[in-house]
Structure formats: C-alpha cells, structure tokens
Amino acid sequence: MIYLQLFLSYLKIGFFGFGGGIAMISLINNEVVVRRAWLTSKELTDIVAIAQMTPGPIAVNCATYVGYTVTGNIWGSLLSTFAVSLPPMTIMLLICYFYKRLNHNRFVEGALATMRPVMVGMIGAAALTFVSKETFVDWKSYIIFAVCFAATWLKVSPILLIVLAAVTGIILY
Amino acid sequence: MNTRITYNNEKYILGQLFWSFFKIGAFTFGSGYAMIPMIEKEVIDRKKWFEKDDFYNQLTLAQSAPGPIALNTAVFVGYKLKGWIGSLISVLGVVIPSFTILLLVAVYLAGYKDLPEVESAFKGIRPAVIALICVPCIRMMKNFSIWKIAVAVSIAIIIWQLGISPIYFLILGAAAGIIYTFYAKPKPKS
Numbered sequence: 001m002i003y004l005q006l007f008l009s010y011l012k013i014g015f016f017g018f019g020g021g022i023a024m025i026s027l028i029n030n031e032v033v034v035r036r037a038w039l040t041s042k043e044l045t046d047i048v049a050i051a052q053m054t055p056g057p058i059a060v061n062c063a064t065y066v067g068y069t070v071t072g073n074i075w076g077s078l079l080s081t082f083a084v085s086l087p088p089m090t091i092m093l094l095i096c097y098f099y100k101r102l103n104h105n106r107f108v109e110g111a112l113a114t115m116r117p118v119m120v121g122m123i124g125a126a127a128l129t130f131v132s133k134e135t136f137v138d139w140k141s142y143i144i145f146a147v148c149f150a151a152t153w154l155k156v157s158p159i160l161l162i163v164l165a166a167v168t169g170i171i172l173y
Numbered sequence: 174m175n176t177r178i179t180y181n182n183e184k185y186i187l188g189q190l191f192w193s194f195f196k197i198g199a200f201t202f203g204s205g206y207a208m209i210p211m212i213e214k215e216v217i218d219r220k221k222w223f224e225k226d227d228f229y230n231q232l233t234l235a236q237s238a239p240g241p242i243a244l245n246t247a248v249f250v251g252y253k254l255k256g257w258i259g260s261l262i263s264v265l266g267v268v269i270p271s272f273t274i275l276l277l278v279a280v281y282l283a284g285y286k287d288l289p290e291v292e293s294a295f296k297g298i299r300p301a302v303i304a305l306i307c308v309p310c311i312r313m314m315k316n317f318s319i320w321k322i323a324v325a326v327s328i329a330i331i332i333w334q335l336g337i338s339p340i341y342f343l344i345l346g347a348a349a350g351i352i353y354t355f356y357a358k359p360k361p362k363s
Contacts (some may be wrong), residue, residue: 016239055200056267085264091239103234110353114347115343117317121328127307130306149308167297
C-alpha cells in the first residue's frame with residue numbers, strides 16, 4: 001500500500017510542480033510531511049540541503065531520497081522518481097506537440113501571470129514552514145541565517161555556502 | 174521548430190542526447206536556473222542542435238510547465254531531434270546521475286545520521302538552507318505590484334499556518350487568469 005501512496009503522492013507533486021525546484025518544496029512538504037507524515041519538517045530541511053549540494057533537479061533528488069527512506073529499498077526510490085518525472089514529461093511532450101498553438105497564447109499567458117504570485121507564495125511558505133525551534137536552535141542560528149542571506153543575495157554559490165555552514169556548525173555546536 | 178540543422182552525426186544521435194544530458198544531470202548543481210547556462214553551452218554552442226532564439230522560445234514554455242526545468246528542457250531538446258524516444262532518452266540521461274547519487278546518500282547517510290559531528294554540521298546547515306529559499310522568493314517579488322505581493326504573502330501564510338495544499342491556490346490562480354483574460358480584453362480577430 002505504501003508503494004501506491006508513494007506513487008500517487010509523487011505523481012501529484014510532479015503534476016503541480018509549477019515554478020521548478022524551490023516552489024516544489026512546499027508541495028513536497030504538504031504531501032510528505034503534513035498529509036503522509038513520512039518525514040518531519042526537520043528531516044525535509046536536511047534533504048533540501050543535501051539536494052542543493054548534489055547535482056540534478058531538487059525534485060528528483062527529493063523523490064529518490066524520500067522513496068528510499070519511506071520503503072527502505074531501491075524500488076521505493078525508483079517508483080517515486082518515476083512518478084515525479086512522468087507528469088512533467090507527458091505535459092512537456094504535449095507542449096512540444098502543440099507548440100505553435102500554445103506559444104504566445106493569451107490564455108496560457110494570462111493563467112501563468114496570475115499563477116506567479118502563487119508560486120512566490122509557495123516558496124515563502126516553504127521557508128516559513130522550515131523555521132522552527134529545531135532549525136533555529138539558538139541565537140547563533142540567526143547569525144548563520146543572516147550571513148547566508150546576505151551572501152546568497154550577493155550570488156555566492158549555494159554549495160560553497162552549505163559547506164561553510166556545515167563547517168561552522170561543527171565548530172560551534 | 175522545423176528548421177533543419179545538420180547534426181554532426183545523425184547515426185548516434187540518441188547516444189549523444191543521452192550523454193549530453195547525463196553530463197548536465199551529473200555536473201549542474203542547485204536550481205534549474207543555475208542549469209540553464211550549462212544546457213545552453215552544450216545544446217547551442219557545442220552540439221548546435223538549436224538556434225538561440227528557438228531555444229529561448231521553447232525554454233520559456235519549459236519554465237511555465239510543471240516540473241524541474243532541467244527535465245522539461247531535456248524533453249523539448251530530445252523531442253526536436255528524435256521525437257518522443259529522444260525525449261525519453263534525454264530525460265533518462267538527466268535523471269540517472271541524480272538518482273544514483275541520492276540513492277547512495279540515502280543508503281549511507283542513514284548509518285552516519287546519529288553521529289554528533291553530522292548533527293552539528295546540520296545544525297549549521299539548516300538556517301543556511303532557509304536563507305537559500307528566502308532570497309529567490311524576495312527577488313521574485315521585486316517586479317510585483319502591491320496587490321500581487323499581498324496575494325503572495327497571504328498565500329504563504331495560509332499554506333504555512335493552515336497546512337492547506339498549494340495545489341488549490343495554483344488551480345485558483347490559473348482559473349482567475351483565464352477568466353480575467355476572457356473578460357479583460359476584446360478578442361483579437363483570428
């Protein structure tokens with residue numbers, strides 16, 4: 001049964017994964033943490049960190065990791081990765097097929113224009129959901145946050161930042 | 174879309190697609206936006222599979238479709254060269270590296286998770302990750318009108334506090350946009 005749930009959850013995440021990787025985090029959070037309780041919010045934060053440090057799309061990284069953690073075997077990973085890739089692939093193929101009619105279609109553009117604030121809201125929700133006593137353990141956490149925020153704003157590489165944050169964590173805690 | 178380009182080697186095109194996207198999947202880190210320059214270099218500059226304008230037109234559609242941008246790009250590049258088989262091969266190429274790496278992480282991290290050093294490292298990492306999510310969120314709001322910012326902020330708070338699925342907001346947003354387009358402007362002659 002867990003396999004069917006995993007498949008359906010990731011199918012849903014793939015189908016509604018508008019806005020790419022970071023916007024998908026709030027969808028993943030809603031399915032995997034809120035609805036299914038397969039992971040805690042803290043564990044998902046860790047997975048997002050790992051996904052940022054490893055190559056490849058974040059959604060695929062998350063699916064592979066969650067699939068394995070939930071079922072304890074490779075088939076779970078394979079299934080959730082397949083499920084998360086299937087809807088975007090199908091939709092993109094349809095878009096390629098109807099390319100001429102969809103390009104500059106004003107209804108498509110209209111729908112996307114009003115979906116944009118939703119996507120931004122989804123990213124904001126992901127950030128807010130991750131803020132807790134477990135992620136911000138003390139005042140030092142807030143300093144790490146502020147420094148990383150400034151550095152990201154100045155376009156410092158995220159991988160470098162995570163590595164530095166990890167080193168800081170080992171030194172401080 | 175239909176402009177013919179002579180590919181450097183027609184015969185091994187599926188193999189080339191797989192290898193190009195395998196490299197993209199294995200060596201690009203972070204979000205889809207970070208991957209675009211790498212994809213561009215491989216697909217336009219090295220392989221000459223696309224004209225620049227054509228690539229950007231399709232990229233815009235790939236960004237508006239659901240799913241990871243790298244995966245969506247793999248689909249349209251593969252489709253152009255070899256139809257749906259090409260798409261499938263490119264998607265496999267882009268997914269296989271991250272699948273393999275994350276599987277290894279999932280299998281081996283479980284054993285180290287409880288080490289105090291690992292937990293300390295993650296204590297440092299967690300606030301950093303939240304910062305990494307906050308920045309693009311605020312950056313995307315830069316060109317927003319006041320009411321769009323208000324909508325985005327309220328949606329963020331509702332999803333966060335009430336745990337409502339973002340899917341409903343996406344559907345509402347799309348519907349609102351379609352209805353607005355329908356009534357706002359007169360239909361152009363087709």
